[in-house]
Amino acid sequence: MLALLVAVSLILLTAYFGESPSSPLHSVQRGIVQVLSPVQTGASKVLSPVRDVANWVSDTLRAKSKVDHLRQEVNQLTYQVDTLKTAAAQNAQLRREVGLDQNIGIANFGSVGANVIERDPNVWYQHVEVDAGSGAGVVAGDPVLADGALVGDITTVDPSVSFVTLITDNSFAVGAQIIDQNSDDGILAPSVGGPNQLLLQDLPSNANIQAGDQVVTSGFRSPSNSQLASLYPAGLPIGKIPNVNFANQLLNNNEVPVTPDADLRHFDSVQILTKPHAGNERAQVP
Amino acid sequence: MSDLSPKLVLRLALLALLTVIIQEAGVAQISIFGVSADLTPLMVMAVGLLAGSMTGAVVGFATGLLVDTVLVQTLGITSLLYIAIGYWSGRLRELRDPAHGLVPLAVGAAATAVAQIGMTLIQFLLGVDSPVSLLLVQQIFITVLVNTLIALPVYALVRRIIQPALPDDPRRRRRRAYTTGGLSPLQSPSQRLGQLPRGSRS
Numbered sequence: 001m002l003a004l005l006v007a008v009s010l011i012l013l014t015a016y017f018g019e020s021p022s023s024p025l026h027s028v029q030r031g032i033v034q035v036l037s038p039v040q041t042g043a044s045k046v047l048s049p050v051r052d053v054a055n056w057v058s059d060t061l062r063a064k065s066k067v068d069h070l071r072q073e074v075n076q077l078t079y080q081v082d083t084l085k086t087a088a089a090q091n092a093q094l095r096r097e098v099g100l101d102q103n104i105g106i107a108n109f110g111s112v113g114a115n116v117i118e119r120d121p122n123v124w125y126q127h128v129e130v131d132a133g134s135g136a137g138v139v140a141g142d143p144v145l146a147d148g149a150l151v152g153d154i155t156t157v158d159p160s161v162s163f164v165t166l167i168t169d170n171s172f173a174v175g176a177q178i179i180d181q182n183s184d185d186g187i188l189a190p191s192v193g194g195p196n197q198l199l200l201q202d203l204p205s206n207a208n209i210q211a212g213d214q215v216v217t218s219g220f221r222s223p224s225n226s227q228l229a230s231l232y233p234a235g236l237p238i239g240k241i242p243n244v245n246f247a248n249q250l251l252n253n254n255e256v257p258v259t260p261d262a263d264l265r266h267f268d269s270v271q272i273l274t275k276p277h278a279g280n281e282r283a284q285v286p
Numbered sequence: 287m288s289d290l291s292p293k294l295v296l297r298l299a300l301l302a303l304l305t306v307i308i309q310e311a312g313v314a315q316i317s318i319f320g321v322s323a324d325l326t327p328l329m330v331m332a333v334g335l336l337a338g339s340m341t342g343a344v345v346g347f348a349t350g351l352l353v354d355t356v357l358v359q360t361l362g363i364t365s366l367l368y369i370a371i372g373y374w375s376g377r378l379r380e381l382r383d384p385a386h387g388l389v390p391l392a393v394g395a396a397a398t399a400v401a402q403i404g405m406t407l408i409q410f411l412l413g414v415d416s417p418v419s420l421l422l423v424q425q426i427f428i429t430v431l432v433n434t435l436i437a438l439p440v441y442a443l444v445r446r447i448i449q450p451a452l453p454d455d456p457r458r459r460r461r462r463a464y465t466t467g468g469l470s471p472l473q474s475p476s477q478r479l480g481q482l483p484r485g486s487r488s
Contacts, residue, residue, distance in 0.1 A: 005347045
């Protein structure tokens with residue numbers, strides 16, 4: 001009996017691993033998920049008060065430890081905001097002068113709102129399930145935002161629910177750009193085991209990166225082939241360079257750590273961009 | 287395995303389903319020290335300790351399959367790990383019959399460690415192409431710690447749910463008999479017979 005169970009597990013593992021997403025095994029799995037999704041949605045709503053209380057306690061404890069650090073950061077940022085306001089005003093004036101569209105926001109990318117109904121705690125699979133599916137226009141590959149920043153993309157779609165693979169999943173990678181003087185490009189990959197850490201790889205060794213620099217999607221488009229383009233529009237915020245000593249890491253491995261802007265363990269709702277390639281638009285960094 | 291009553295099967299099936307739903311829809315979204323507790327290996331461990339190795343293995347397989355299905359993960363990975371947890375928890379009961387009240391605590395910690403480390407090893411075997419940080423070790427350690435803290439309440443709850451449907455265990459009955467003094471070999475036959483009514487002698 002025991003040998004039979006182990007054999008069935010191994011057969012399932014091997015078959016599933018080697019099959020395409022449209023194979024019968026995947027279809028059966030999606031069918032079961034579809035059947036169970038109303039139960040999960042109900043359970044998620046019933047358990048939300050318990051979840052909220054527990055998260056409130058956790059957040060309060062965490063917030064207390066962050067107060068001093070954030071006070072210092074506010075002082076620094078106040079100065080930066082003043083500088084940036086001046087730059088933004090100049091930018092707006094220059095854009096008007098060269099005739100670029102200023103009114104590009106998330107809404108232009110066909111944003112669809114959805115609630116998180118299930119979350120995977122595993123270090124290895126960073127997935128969440130949301131209550132919007134193909135019925136709402138969602139398709140696989142759509143970028144997903146929460147807390148105003150990129151948190152992942154849609155990998156599995158059913159009529160009423162979808163699965164989001166988070167940016168911290170080991171299968172995720174996205175072209176990203178640092179908003180600095182040189183606009184250094186790299187590939188953003190997760191750091192497995194670090195739910196609050198990503199790595200921006202393949203940077204030039206002499207990149208002039210500062211702590212606090214914003215990292216956004218680069219939205220690569222091939223000038224010669226319009227079909228060759230990133231799944232994500234340019235300019236979606238992802239995270240910031242943390243205030244740590246990363247000089248050696250940059251010099252030796254051409255990579256720097258990035259802290260996600262979104263709190264990947266606590267967001268309850270998301271925005272799915274169902275038209276990520278709406279023209280040549282660039283999302284605005286808030 | 288052969289003495290599984292339909293009542294016990296039903297209770298175990300409902301227990302597995304409810305545990306997976308509560309885990310994924312509620313507990314997984316509660317962050318404690320940056321990680322989430324995982325009820326499923328603890329439930330499988332408790333079933334193994336209470337119902338034996340084969341029942342534990344079957345419940346482990348079914349629970350793992352349900353977890354993989356609900357989370358749209360690679361089927362079979364979690365099943366494989368939970369079969370081991372359920373089976374070895376059951377074997378511990380069958381070979382050692384530990385009676386100490388803190389046994390579920392230790393076995394719960396071991397079960398969580400097996401689940402976490404096993405998943406890591408399988409992911410490496412499947413060729414995860416990603417840098418692995420020291421934080422992974424930290425995450426596994428904290429998850430084991432958090433699960434250890436909740437192992438006793440989970441065990442007590444599982445026992446409350448499935449105990450009424452479990453077949454009577456001769457060893458449990460014998461242990462109970464010793465504590466009440468009824469069948470203890472330390473008592474002399476005359477002491478035991480002394481409790482009988484006078485007319486029943488000879």
